[in-house]
Amino acid sequence: MIGSFTFENLPCRVVFGSGTLSVAKAEIERFGGKRALVLTTPQQEAQGKHLGAALGPLYAGIFSGATMHTPVEVTEQALTAMKSYEADCVVSLGGGSTTGLGKALALRTGINQLCIPTTYAGSEMTPILGETKAGLKTTVRDPAVLPETVIYDVDLTLTLPAGLAATSGINAIAHAVEALYARDTNPVISLMAEEGIRALAGALPAIAAKPEDRAARSEALYGAWLCGVCLGTVGMALHHKLCHTLGGTFDLPHAETHTIVLPHALTYNAPTVPEAMARISRATGTADAAQGLYDLAKRLGAKLALRDIGMPEAGIDKAADLAVTNAYWNPRPLERNAIRDLIARAWAGDPPV
Ligand code: NAD
Structure with missing residues (x-):
């Protein structure tokens, strides 16, 4: 039986496909932009300048200082650049870090954003912005940070190294997994979540085997979009809180942390969410959803242990304490000892049980 639900479609225009970067200029004109500031990380500056050249008279300049966790100081530097270039819109070209900077500027100025994601993080589909100030991370939820338009150009993801594609892809799967058992989930989001997991679980091994496989890259980006919508539309639970x-x-690095924790968080919730487990199993073609996700990460050559990405063993208890300190909704009540076991297994890289 379908229960009662509320479904809210977030406003955002999406252009998807190989070569769609070519419509960037037209998309800026569509929302009335006249002077675009291109945002990138230092690593993607050359790509940003290339895009700038293609924008012709619409190109105001570039700010290539985007970095992880959206530090407020970087946002302030970008604001100065925006003013000195007299920009009236931004084009964020890159992964979640660059998207985050565009959103931070939109929150402060209301500026229009064209977002061109080049990873599978999914931030472009969410009204959520995480920022850091003096080492403290805060999260705001505000529709004002949603980009006006998103261009998913598959060609731009061809350069995403296979290792990053693997962890970024599993990061996206995690959004869909938690959407399937979200308190406010609905049948439309469940459809998108299952299809997103199916697309990514199929595409990631193909990308690992042949990074230039455009069809697989296209499937993965399509899956990432669906998973991003899931993240932006319904609430997340234990897995996302733990990774945060x-x-x-x-x-710890964002996508790798998600990749390691996901099978363990899912095992914790499994007894209370049989329908979600069945959907994930179907989408991944495995008998055991959590084991299947662990095997997928292993097959992709991703790191499987938190100790291998810099977490100290002494941190296990601290993390367990923090995980139950700020109560939040989860399908299974938060039990400190069971959560400690979960973190300990993730720390050691053991299979989920
Ligand atoms: P990232 O944006 O930090 O990118 C990682 C590195 O890969 C960067 O150096 C980047 O320049 C490079 N890169 C990106 N795309 C590339 C490509 N196609 N080819 C070559 N190099 C490429 O990593 P991410 O995982 O995309 O984003 C992580 C950040 O996004 C975190 O800060 C996280 O908190 C945030 N995030 C926010 C939300 C949200 O809804 N607010 C959702 C997901 C992630």
């Missing part, structure tokens, strides 16, 4: 805590407390 672990990442913030021990300065």
Whole structure:
């Protein structure tokens, strides 16, 4: 039986496909932009300048200082650049870090954003912005940070190294997994979540085997979009909270942390969410959803242990304490000892049980 639900479609225009970067100029004109500031990380500056050249008279300049966790000081530098270039819109070209900077500028100025994601993080589909100030991460939820338009150009993801594609892809799967058992989930989001997991679980091994496989890259980006919508539309639970805590407390890399924790968090919730487990199994073509996700990460050559990405063993208890300190909704009540076991297994890289 379909229960009662509320479904809210977030406003955002999406252009998807190989070569769609060519419509960037037209998309800026569509929302009335006249002077675009291109945002990138230092690593993607050349790509940003290339895009700038293609924008012709619409190109105001570039700010290539985007970095992880959206530090407020970087946002302030970008604001200065925006003013000195007299920019009236931004084009964020890159992964979640660059998207985050565009959103931070939009929150402060209301500026229009064209977002061109080149990873599978999914931030472009969410009204959520995480920022850091003096080492403290805060999260705001505000529709004002949603980009006006998103261009998913598959060609731009061809350069995403296979290792990053693997962890970024599993990071996206994690959004869909938690959407399937979200308190406010609905049948439309469940469809998108299952299809997103199916697309990514199929595409990631193909990308690992042949990074230039455009069809697989296209499937993966399509899956990432669906998973991003899931993240932006319904609430997340234990897995995302744990990754947020672990990442913030021990300065762990975002996508790798998600990749390691996901099978363990899912095992914790499994007894209370049989329908979600069945959907994930179907989408991944495995008998055991959590084991299947662990095997997928292993097959992709991703790291499987938090100790291998910089978490100290002494941090296990601290993380367990923090995970139950700020109560939040989860399908299974938060039990400190069971959560400690979960973190200990993830720390050691053991299979989920
Ligand atoms: P990232 O944006 O930090 O990118 C990692 C590195 O890969 C960067 O050096 C980047 O320049 C490079 N890169 C990106 N795309 C590339 C490509 N196609 N080819 C070659 N190099 C490429 O990593 P990420 O995992 O995309 O984003 C992580 C950040 O996004 C975190 O800060 C996280 O908190 C945030 N995030 C926010 C939300 C949200 O809804 N607010 C959602 C997901 C992630």
